[in-house]
Amino acid sequence: DTAVSQTPKYLVTQMGNDKSIKCEQNLGHDTMYWYKQDSKKFLKIMFSYNNKELIINETVPNRFSPKSPDKAHLNLHINSLELGDSAVYFCASRGANEKLFFGSGTQLSVL
Amino acid sequence: QQQVKQSPQSLIVQKGGISIINCAYENTAFDYFPWYQQFPGKGPALLIAIRPDVSEKKEGRFTISFNKSAKQFSLHIMDSQPGDSATYFCAASYGYTSGSRLTFGEGTQLTVNP
Numbered sequence: 001d002t003a004v005s006q007t008p009k010y011l012v013t014q015m016g017n018d019k020s021i022k023c024e025q026n027l028g029h030d031t032m033y034w035y036k037q038d039s040k041k042f043l044k045i046m047f048s049y050n051n052k053e054l055i056i057n058e059t060v061p062n063r064f065s066p067k068s069p070d071k072a073h074l075n076l077h078i079n080s081l082e083l084g085d086s087a088v089y090f091c092a093s094r095g096a097n098e099k100l101f102f103g104s105g106t107q108l109s110v111l
Numbered sequence: 112q113q114q115v116k117q118s119p120q121s122l123i124v125q126k127g128g129i130s131i132i133n134c135a136y137e138n139t140a141f142d143y144f145p146w147y148q149q150f151p152g153k154g155p156a157l158l159i160a161i162r163p164d165v166s167e168k169k170e171g172r173f174t175i176s177f178n179k180s181a182k183q184f185s186l187h188i189m190d191s192q193p194g195d196s197a198t199y200f201c202a203a204s205y206g207y208t209s210g211s212r213l214t215f216g217e218g219t220q221l222t223v224n225p
Contacts, residue, residue: 105152
């Protein structure tokens with residue numbers, strides 16, 4: 001009964017490919033996020049959706065496109081993958097008192 | 112622009128000792144200061160949080176100390192245990208709206224030796 005689940009856990013792909021990461025939360029939260037954690041473990045927000053509406057769009061290349069089909073799902077599609085995209089991507093949802101619930105991450109390796 | 116600066120980058124403590132991690136922030140509009148704990152292969156999880164109307168908050172062995180005038184806050188882990196070995200992140204945000212966001216510090220890798 002994972003609260004925030006994302007798939008896949010690992011993603012290994014070649015440069016130039018297109019890939020997607022899926023995220024689902026069963027907590028009933030309205031707000032969901034994508035964070036990127038780099039090799040130095042720095043966590044940086046990428047996007048935020050509130051009830052399927054894009055709220056936050058940080059300075060992220062437009063090769064990254066989030067999609068929220070409903071408030072329980074927030075997927076991330078990445079076009080034309082580059083070496084620098086290699087990182088761990090975390091989905092999160094926001095509950096009461098601003099508490100964030102993170103998924104277990106997707107380790108993306110671009111070769 | 113790094114709005115939340117965290118130190119030290121890494122910390123080694125003996126079992127039973129006190130672990131102290133410090134954070135400093137720039138934006139005086141911040142009104143929520145959580146600490147997250149992350150184990151390898153897992154996502155960060157909320158450990159403890161404080162709002163600026165109090166100077167200290169304690170939950171078990173974990174204490175946040177907050178100094179509003181200095182724009183600093185710190186995490187103290189008493190009686191540190193090997194199971195506390197993890198990466199710790201401070202964070203800050205303001206305005207509980209759909210547009211609010213957490214800004215994280217750089218993280219501290221804590222190792223507690225048995």
